[in-house]
Amino acid sequence: MSDKRNMMNYCPEIKVVDATLRDGGLVNNFMFTDEFVSDLYKANVAAGVDYMEFGYRASKTMFNPADFGKWKFTNEEDLRAIVGTNETPMKIAIMADAGRCDYKTDILPKKDSVVDMIRVACYIHQIPLAIDMIEDAKAKGYEVTCNLMAVSKVAGDDLAKGMDMIAKSSVDCLYLVDSFGNFYPEQIANLAQKYVTAMNGKQAGFHGHNNQQLAFANTIEACRWGVNYLDVTVNGMGRGAGNCFSEQLLSFLKNPKYSTMPILQFIEKHMLKLKAEGVVWGYDIPYLLTGVMNSHPSSAIKFTKDKRTDYVQFFHELVENE
Amino acid sequence: MSDKRNMMNYCPEIKVVDATLRDGGLVNNFMFTDEFVSDLYKANVAAGVDYMEFGYRASKTMFNPADFGKWKFTNEEDLRAIVGTNETPMKIAIMADAGRCDYKTDILPKKDSVVDMIRVACYIHQIPLAIDMIEDAKAKGYEVTCNLMAVSKVAGDDLAKGMDMIAKSSVDCLYLVDSFGNFYPEQIANLAQKYVTAMNGKQAGFHGHNNQQLAFANTIEACRWGVNYLDVTVNGMGRGAGNCFSEQLLSFLKNPKYSTMPILQFIEKHMLKLKAEGVVWGYDIPYLLTGVMNSHPSSAIKFTKDKRTDYVQFFHELVENE
Numbered sequence: 001m002s003d004k005r006n007m008m009n010y011c012p013e014i015k016v017v018d019a020t021l022r023d024g025g026l027v028n029n030f031m032f033t034d035e036f037v038s039d040l041y042k043a044n045v046a047a048g049v050d051y052m053e054f055g056y057r058a059s060k061t062m063f064n065p066a067d068f069g070k071w072k073f074t075n076e077e078d079l080r081a082i083v084g085t086n087e088t089p090m091k092i093a094i095m096a097d098a099g100r101c102d103y104k105t106d107i108l109p110k111k112d113s114v115v116d117m118i119r120v121a122c123y124i125h126q127i128p129l130a131i132d133m134i135e136d137a138k139a140k141g142y143e144v145t146c147n148l149m150a151v152s153k154v155a156g157d158d159l160a161k162g163m164d165m166i167a168k169s170s171v172d173c174l175y176l177v178d179s180f181g182n183f184y185p186e187q188i189a190n191l192a193q194k195y196v197t198a199m200n201g202k203q204a205g206f207h208g209h210n211n212q213q214l215a216f217a218n219t220i221e222a223c224r225w226g227v228n229y230l231d232v233t234v235n236g237m238g239r240g241a242g243n244c245f246s247e248q249l250l251s252f253l254k255n256p257k258y259s260t261m262p263i264l265q266f267i268e269k270h271m272l273k274l275k276a277e278g279v280v281w282g283y284d285i286p287y288l289l290t291g292v293m294n295s296h297p298s299s300a301i302k303f304t305k306d307k308r309t310d311y312v313q314f315f316h317e318l319v320e321n322e
Numbered sequence: 323m324s325d326k327r328n329m330m331n332y333c334p335e336i337k338v339v340d341a342t343l344r345d346g347g348l349v350n351n352f353m354f355t356d357e358f359v360s361d362l363y364k365a366n367v368a369a370g371v372d373y374m375e376f377g378y379r380a381s382k383t384m385f386n387p388a389d390f391g392k393w394k395f396t397n398e399e400d401l402r403a404i405v406g407t408n409e410t411p412m413k414i415a416i417m418a419d420a421g422r423c424d425y426k427t428d429i430l431p432k433k434d435s436v437v438d439m440i441r442v443a444c445y446i447h448q449i450p451l452a453i454d455m456i457e458d459a460k461a462k463g464y465e466v467t468c469n470l471m472a473v474s475k476v477a478g479d480d481l482a483k484g485m486d487m488i489a490k491s492s493v494d495c496l497y498l499v500d501s502f503g504n505f506y507p508e509q510i511a512n513l514a515q516k517y518v519t520a521m522n523g524k525q526a527g528f529h530g531h532n533n534q535q536l537a538f539a540n541t542i543e544a545c546r547w548g549v550n551y552l553d554v555t556v557n558g559m560g561r562g563a564g565n566c567f568s569e570q571l572l573s574f575l576k577n578p579k580y581s582t583m584p585i586l587q588f589i590e591k592h593m594l595k596l597k598a599e600g601v602v603w604g605y606d607i608p609y610l611l612t613g614v615m616n617s618h619p620s621s622a623i624k625f626t627k628d629k630r631t632d633y634v635q636f637f638h639e640l641v642e643n644e
Contacts, residue, residue: 007508184574185507185539186329186546212570213532213605217507217539224508247607248534251614252506264633267607272631283535283605285569285589292573309594311586 005224010255014223015050017205017231018246021071022053022095023238027281028274030055030069036270037071038082040234045088046262047250051117051229053093054079059102079114091116095147096137098122098129103136110141117143119175124154127162131169138170145205145229147175151191152182152294163198173203173229178218181211181241181291185221192225205229208244210236211291213283215244220252234263235271240297241287280304285311293318327546332577336545337372339527339553340568343393344375344417345560349603350596352377352391358592359393360404362556367410368584369572373439373551375415376401381424401436413438417469418459420444420451425458432463439465441497446476449484453491460492467527467551469497473513474504474616485520495525495551500540503533503563503613507543514547527551530566532558533613535605537566542574556585557593562619563609602626607633615640 005011020040021032037054044052055071063072070078074094086092092115096103099122107118118137122130130146137144146166151159166174176188176195183191188206195204206222206229208215219230232249236242247267250260286300289311295318303314327333342362343354359376366374377393385394392400396416408414414437418425421444429440440459444452452468459466468488473481488496498510498517505513510528517526528544528551530537541552554571558564569589572582608622611633617640625636 007506184329184542186542210535212573213535213538213567216535220506220508245535245610247610251534251610261634261637264607264637268631268633285586288567288569288573309590311590312583315583315586 008254010253011228012255013228014253014255015229016048016246016249016253016258017051017053017093017229018044018049018233019053019207019231019243020233020237020246021055023231023233023243024281025055025069025071026239027237028069028279029067030071032069032071034082039266039270041082043234043262043266045090047246047259048255048257049090049246051091051093053095053119054082056095056097057101057103057106058097059100059106061102062100076108076113076115083114086114091143093117093119093145095119095121096133098126098133103133107137107140107142115142117145119145119147120171121147121149123149124151124158124162127165131165134166134169134171143172144170145173145175145203146171147177147205147207149177150179151177152180160194160198163195167198167200167202171202173205174199175205175207175229175231176222176227177207178209178215180294180296181209181215181287182294183214183218184212185214185217188218188221189225192222192227196226203228205231207231209238209291209297210241210243210283211287211297213288215242216248216252219244219249235267237271237274237281240281240301241283241291242281286314289315289318293322295321330576332575333550334577335550336575336577337551338370338568338571338575338580339373339375339415339551340366340371340555341375341529341553341565342555342559342568343377345553345555345565346603347377347391347393348561349559350391350601351389352393354391354393356404358596361588361592363404365556365584365588367412369568369581370577370579371412371568373413373415375417375441376404378417378419379423379425379428380419381422381428383424384422398430398435398437405436408436413465415439415441415467417441417443418455420448420455425455429459429462429464437464439467441467441469442493443469443471445471446473446480446484449487453487456488456491456493465494466492467495467497468493469499469527469529471499472501473499474502482516482520485517489520489522489524493524495527496521497527497529497551497553498544498549499529500531500537502616502618503531503537503609504616505536505540506534507536507539510540510543511547514544514549518548525550527553529553531560531613531619532563532565532605533609533619535610537564538570538574541566541571557589559593559596559603562603562623563605563613564603608636611637611640615644617643
């Protein structure tokens, strides 16, 4: 497969997926104000964003709603309070996390929901469960993606086997997810081709993390090789080092329907305030180190929260726990 | 040309060039303490860095030494106060800026200097002057690079003609310089191949800016295509959005002689203090916008210095001045 996309033109099949509330919710425990969520929805519509992921639909038997903001659960009524019946071109997505949701009961038939797309997140060993979730959501009438996480930890030919199983399901799109911000663009190019080939005419997506300041570079590299569903978050807000910035990708894409301006406006009004209130995300040295080491960012998140700056000691700790 | 570099191995011909004092000096007017410079020198030696650029050798008739820190001029005696006779494997570079230095008198014969390499910086219209500077430095006994700036503004076939002229000089290495942080990796891949081909067995280098958080991605992309001289700065310290971070590139390169640890130690001791003192550099939205617009970062630097956050208004101003 050669990369044939012409940088002077655009591909209408590319879809920008805003995941600010969902991945950003991991930073602030989903404690967004209604005004924030409503303004983000309007900004995304104005910016031409194709899908907006509002949050998880987590199990209320496993997680206590008193402990989280509402977008951990993304109840139908909370969603409708923001979007009404969503009379816009932008579609609405929620994430269902394998093993952490009651999908059979909590995901309503599409006819009773304003949600358009269910994103099923799973690890490699959960693929049979994920496929059951995919078939459930598909039968209920949704578009469905599978977000296969932490593939930088998947050894041998497990990934090829897993991709093959997912491709044979009713899923519409399989996401390449760089959970630990470990991959370099050269590796993303290689993986993207494998995902696009495995999906055989169905879609592939990319969700990056910015541990090495490569989330944007990896997103546009994946895009070069035919990956069409591209995740972003406003100002890169997401767990640890965060994600590809909406404002970066929208500046790059040349489809006239996209505009960076509404996102800049939203940042002026909301994101600067969030940062001033002490909500912390984005590239920093501890995330670089967990990215390079292919480690879960939790230790770097703790390091940052503890306001430590002894990077060398942290690196030693990482090496010891490898 | 195909990219044949094996990511599991390393290429001994790759050279890491630290430009912290020179590009970082543009942030703080070269006001580094002697302890900072001495510790940076030691950290770079310990990290296996191949070249360290100490600063400019600017004209003292054009610039008043009272207005700048000493690394704007990098006098031989100031250099020797830090490095003695530099009994280390690391080589020492200084930058001579076309039109802003008295190279005939101020660049000593190599036998009288601890400097190993002269980096001649120029714009496309200054190539004949740059070639005179290159031949002068070469005749005095130095390694010489040409850092051709702002090529994202060079139209038509001027670049090809300019590269050809430089390649025919005595220069050892021609740098691809993304002064405005405008290029995407796909464009860097294309340009890198042109530079490597034009240099025909001599060396090519890359110097990036981080306006779009692509400095690291562009550096390793250039490297894939045979560019061997790779500029970095510690913590990315450089004008505006800064540069490719030393700690990113050293973590990526697999040559066993490189170590990230001494750089992390240096950051702990010095860079955090510099930032706490209010020295500002690094990715931010105004730099993204000048990068995307292929504009000089000066307006974004002013915006940041003025502590403005009206991004939308700034974008309008940029578009008006295009």
